[in-house]
Amino acid sequence: MPKNRTEVLVDVCKGCGLCVEFCPKKIIRLSDDINSSGYHPAEIIDQEKCIGCGFCYLICPEPAMVIYREER
Amino acid sequence: MRKVYHRPEGLTDTLMRYCPGCGHGIIHRIIAELLVELNIRERTVGIAPVGCSVFADEYFNCDMIQPAHGRGPAVATGLKRANPDLIVFSYQGDGDLAAIGTAEIVHAAARNENFTVIFVNNAIYGMTGGQLAPTTLPNMVSTTTPRGRNTKLAGNPIRVCELLNSLDGPVYINRTSVHTPQWVLKTKKAIKRGFEIQMAKKGFALIEVLSMCPTNWRMSPIESSRWIEEVMSKYYELKLFRDLTKEEK
Numbered sequence: 001m002p003k004n005r006t007e008v009l010v011d012v013c014k015g016c017g018l019c020v021e022f023c024p025k026k027i028i029r030l031s032d033d034i035n036s037s038g039y040h041p042a043e044i045i046d047q048e049k050c051i052g053c054g055f056c057y058l059i060c061p062e063p064a065m066v067i068y069r070e071e072r
Numbered sequence: 073m074r075k076v077y078h079r080p081e082g083l084t085d086t087l088m089r090y091c092p093g094c095g096h097g098i099i100h101r102i103i104a105e106l107l108v109e110l111n112i113r114e115r116t117v118g119i120a121p122v123g124c125s126v127f128a129d130e131y132f133n134c135d136m137i138q139p140a141h142g143r144g145p146a147v148a149t150g151l152k153r154a155n156p157d158l159i160v161f162s163y164q165g166d167g168d169l170a171a172i173g174t175a176e177i178v179h180a181a182a183r184n185e186n187f188t189v190i191f192v193n194n195a196i197y198g199m200t201g202g203q204l205a206p207t208t209l210p211n212m213v214s215t216t217t218p219r220g221r222n223t224k225l226a227g228n229p230i231r232v233c234e235l236l237n238s239l240d241g242p243v244y245i246n247r248t249s250v251h252t253p254q255w256v257l258k259t260k261k262a263i264k265r266g267f268e269i270q271m272a273k274k275g276f277a278l279i280e281v282l283s284m285c286p287t288n289w290r291m292s293p294i295e296s297s298r299w300i301e302e303v304m305s306k307y308y309e310l311k312l313f314r315d316l317t318k319e320e321k
Contacts, residue, residue: 004073005073009079012087014091014092014093015092016092016093016286016293017093017292017293017294018093018293018294018297021294021297022252022253037087039092052076054076054077054253055253057077058077058098058253058256058257059098059250059252059253059256060097060098061088061090061092061093061094061095061096061097061098061101062087062088062097063077063079063097063101065077066075066077066078066079067075067076067077067078068073068074068075068076069073069074069076070073070074071073071074
């Protein structure tokens with residue numbers, strides 16, 4: 001069970017790639033799939049490595065990211 | 073697990089029609105988050121500009137008015153004077169605020185009207201197709217200056233924060249950017265300060281936000297983020313120009 005989780009709202013994402021650039025763990029990439037608006041949405045490669053920092057959410061213009069953090 | 077970041081209630085469910093990588097979406101989200109955080113959504117009226125963000129009334133989950141081009145500060149003045157308990161913010165782009173609306177913003181600032189202005193500076197006219205704006209940098213290519221902005225022919229850019237800082241009226245003037253997550257957080261802090269000043273009835277607050285326009289800059293979203301870092305923020309210095317509430321203490 002991963003400690004933190006990032007979800008991409010696939011049909012909201014416009015595939016700008018800013019989250020890919022700013023993810024400190026480099027676990028986001030643009031998918032080969034096409035969403036309902038015709039963009040390649042972001043996808044999370046390795047959920048285990050997510051630290052829940054929320055950088056992808058902060059820089060996302062849509063916002064197409066939902067971040068969950070473990071309870072402390 | 074706890075949901076820490078998600079689409080704020082201050083935004084409607086309408087999908088934003090901005091280009092991929094556009095800074096407007098980030099700034100909309102920051103304002104929407106603050107409407108919820110400061111618990112002012114029910115008594116806020118936003119002023120939408122003319123420009124790319126002309127449909128802001130569809131995106132913000134609060135009352136909105138869409139006045140004539142550049143007249144946001146004039147409408148905000150009337151609104152705030154008639155209803156002092158409302159929270160009024162004017163969301164304006166560089167064509168709206170620095171070109172056609174220059175008179176309104178300068179006089180609203182000089183009168184120290186009690187509302188918050190969020191000025192989105194992307195150095196170009198976005199909606200109409202990338203023409204020269206008053207904030208276009210020297211030698212920057214736009215569709216009306218294909219060989220770069222020649223300052224002898226097309227004049228010099230206007231630095232709005234420096235211009236308004238020469239007035240005695242405004243209480244808070246700050247210039248930030250949304251090109252990195254760190255600057256997004258700083259922008260949020262600045263806009264929050266702007267709303268708090270208004271809630272304390274202190275006076276006029278203007279936050280200039282440098283924003284990406286990948287489509288009209290002919291760059292990828294990541295290149296435009298770097299361009300703000302390396303070029304644009306050198307010309308438009310990112311700093312706090314004035315916070316009169318701090319000097320009083």
